[in-house]
Amino acid sequence: MILTIKILGAFLTAILAFTVGMFYGGLRRKITARVQNRVGPPVYQNFLDLLKLQAKETNIAHGFMGHIAPMWIIIASMTVLMFIPILHNGLWFDNLTFKGDLIFILYMMVFGSLGMAIGAGQSGNPNSAIGVTRGLAMMVGYEIPFVLSLVAIMIQFHTTSLQDLMQYQHETGRWIIMDNPFAFLAALLSSLGMFRYSPFDIVGAPAELASGPVSEFGGKYLGTMMSGGAVFAFIKLVLFVDIFLGGAGNTDLQGVWGILAGLGELLLKTFLFYMIPVFIGLVSPRFRTEQAIRFFWKWPSILGIVAILWAVFHPIQ
Amino acid sequence: MTNNPDKHIKTIGIPTEEEIRQAQIDFAPRCTSAGRVNDKETQKIVQYILNFARKHSLFVLAYGTGCGAIEIPATMTSRYDAERFGIRGAATPRQADVLLITGYLSTKTLKRVIRVYEQMQDPKYVMAFGSCTINGGMYFDSYNTIKALDRYLPVDVYIAGCMPRPESVIRGFIKLQELIQNGNAGGGKCYRDNLDWYRANQQKVIKNWNFPDEYNW
Numbered sequence: 001m002i003l004t005i006k007i008l009g010a011f012l013t014a015i016l017a018f019t020v021g022m023f024y025g026g027l028r029r030k031i032t033a034r035v036q037n038r039v040g041p042p043v044y045q046n047f048l049d050l051l052k053l054q055a056k057e058t059n060i061a062h063g064f065m066g067h068i069a070p071m072w073i074i075i076a077s078m079t080v081l082m083f084i085p086i087l088h089n090g091l092w093f094d095n096l097t098f099k100g101d102l103i104f105i106l107y108m109m110v111f112g113s114l115g116m117a118i119g120a121g122q123s124g125n126p127n128s129a130i131g132v133t134r135g136l137a138m139m140v141g142y143e144i145p146f147v148l149s150l151v152a153i154m155i156q157f158h159t160t161s162l163q164d165l166m167q168y169q170h171e172t173g174r175w176i177i178m179d180n181p182f183a184f185l186a187a188l189l190s191s192l193g194m195f196r197y198s199p200f201d202i203v204g205a206p207a208e209l210a211s212g213p214v215s216e217f218g219g220k221y222l223g224t225m226m227s228g229g230a231v232f233a234f235i236k237l238v239l240f241v242d243i244f245l246g247g248a249g250n251t252d253l254q255g256v257w258g259i260l261a262g263l264g265e266l267l268l269k270t271f272l273f274y275m276i277p278v279f280i281g282l283v284s285p286r287f288r289t290e291q292a293i294r295f296f297w298k299w300p301s302i303l304g305i306v307a308i309l310w311a312v313f314h315p316i317q
Numbered sequence: 318m319t320n321n322p323d324k325h326i327k328t329i330g331i332p333t334e335e336e337i338r339q340a341q342i343d344f345a346p347r348c349t350s351a352g353r354v355n356d357k358e359t360q361k362i363v364q365y366i367l368n369f370a371r372k373h374s375l376f377v378l379a380y381g382t383g384c385g386a387i388e389i390p391a392t393m394t395s396r397y398d399a400e401r402f403g404i405r406g407a408a409t410p411r412q413a414d415v416l417l418i419t420g421y422l423s424t425k426t427l428k429r430v431i432r433v434y435e436q437m438q439d440p441k442y443v444m445a446f447g448s449c450t451i452n453g454g455m456y457f458d459s460y461n462t463i464k465a466l467d468r469y470l471p472v473d474v475y476i477a478g479c480m481p482r483p484e485s486v487i488r489g490f491i492k493l494q495e496l497i498q499n500g501n502a503g504g505g506k507c508y509r510d511n512l513d514w515y516r517a518n519q520q521k522v523i524k525n526w527n528f529p530d531e532y533n534w
Contacts, residue, residue: 029400038398045403051370052414057439060411127409211408218411218438 009092010082014231016093017081020267021230022046024237027271028278035282046230053223062123062216069119070217070224076112077231080105084238087249087262088166100160102150105239112232113139116213116225123216131212134289135203141296142193142200148304149186153243156180156311162239166247168316175246179316182307184244188276189300193292194236197281200292237270245269364500371414371440372494373403378413378437380430383420385446385480397483404490410436415493418470420480421449421462424522427469431519432528434470440503442473444489447480454479468518471504 026043033040061067083101086093113135120128153176154160157168169175177184193200204212214225241247248269249262287295332340379389392399393406407413410433422430434443445466448454453464466472473496476489496502508515520526 033398033400036395038395039401040398041400041403041405045374048370048403049374051367052374055367055370056414059438206406206408209408211412214412215409216411218409218413222412 005092006095010095013081013086013093013095014078016086016263017231017234018227020270021232021234022050022227024233024271024274025230028274031275031278032282046226050223050226053218053226054220056219058219058221062119065119065122066216066221069115069122070221070228072115072119073112073225073228074231076108076115077228077235079111080108080235081231083108084235085162085166085242085247086238086266087259088170088247089249092259097163098161099164101162102154102160105162106147106150109235110139110143112228120213120216125216127210127215128213131203131209131215134209135213137289138193138200138202138292138296141293142190142300144190145186145296145300145304146190146194148301149183149190149307150243152180152183152186152304152307152311155308156183156314157316162242166242169246170250175244177244179314180307180310182303182310186300186304186307187240187244189303190296191236191240192277192280193296195233195277195281197277199281199284199287201281201286202289202292205286233274234270237274238266240273241266241269245273368498368500372497375402375404375415375442375490375493376407376413377404377415377417378407378410378433379417379419380433381419382422382426382430383447383449385417385419388446388480388483388486389417389419392483392486397487399487399490402487402490402494410434411438413437414440415442415444417444417446418450418466418472419446421447421454421456421459422466423462424524425461427463427519428523431470434508437505439505441505442493442497442502443470443504444474444476444493445472446476446486447478449479451475451477463522469515469522471508473502473504 023043023046026041026046029045030040030043082095083097083105085095085097117132117136120132153165156179157165157176159165165176196203203209204214209215214222217225246269248266249258250265251258251261253261379386381389391397393404399405404415410416414437416430416434416437418430434441443466445451449456449462450466450472453459453462456462457464463469474489474493476485478485481489493502
């Protein structure tokens, strides 16, 4: 019985992550349009795009890794997704979470980008090569404050388990953003780089790099990468909500209503968090690569170090 | 002089009726939308849904030749907002569905346009802007521009005007959407089927022909 629920829950998680990620992408396009005083595409536009891309023919080949790269991205996204608890104490959405998943997630989140780098490298397009170089350089930039902030949380709570962090927030009613605000700020600033919206859209800059790493991928390949990216956006949002914003599913309701209330809470929190990089992106021009790295190594890293000091002097347990 | 197919009829002396008929057959465009089979009645439900997705998600590659390129920003941005029809820019030919030829094409540019068109993936559509692509327009007697684009590439929609305003461009997109839904658009397969005819026309105007023989599209 438990196993059946686990398997069904894994499918449900995958469908939920894909749908919500794609829907948020459409919402972002709509909000961008409204900010620019346009009507904008319908919110389901990304689903139509995906359907069309999957229906396109492909008459070219860029070698073995060119075929593997989109699969790699979506596999990496799904693997990380399976290790993130979506709801607190939700039997349906626990999937493969274990003690120490925070460290595992830190490693696995880089995996998709590496697959993309190898696939783009084999296509032989110089734009792809420049895009990959920029992406890896920027990853070196934003990973440092992100890791510092997560290490601060690990030190402060003496745990590497997302479940424990959510349990603590559920029991005390205090979100970790209140226990260690510096860690949240560092993670928030590094999340700007993770989402790759302006001013950090230097990887896939359409005007200067012809969309960078994906410039030789069209049709089904682009569609698969798009779905992988949508799932990954959902992963990042849920991860931040789980760690800093109290997680979801904190109501006392049982059964279906509990799950629905939890999902509603999750959608509200993730959407509000998602609006931060979106709105910053809407009013920002593009950084150069060295400006972006300099940004990440300056204030977010300093905030991360302050977060570690704060964690050392304010241990929770 | 004799190399240019556009000037075939204007040879010295009055052509006979036979010559005119032959010229009309030789230079009649092959892959027009009107010539394609309208299989709306026989469309299966899957094809119907896919056509619906295709027509509402057009990734546009604007090949900015001539003066028409200046109409594209106006069409895409806040004032006319083509994105509400699902039209958005694509960065590379591999990702694009629609190729916009925005104005006159010199023979040098034609070579690049052909390379770009052949890199695009099926189903692919071509929209031609302005009278220059229809009959040469104000360049009708120029020695180095082509006069009728659909002798070199299969064109789905022509937009008349010199230049067409953004309203006309959006009208052209709507027309293209109708053609896609009815199954009339997309000349990629026809282009490959009639490749000899297109290649012959292209090689008549492109002097330094150095395309790869085995083309991997």
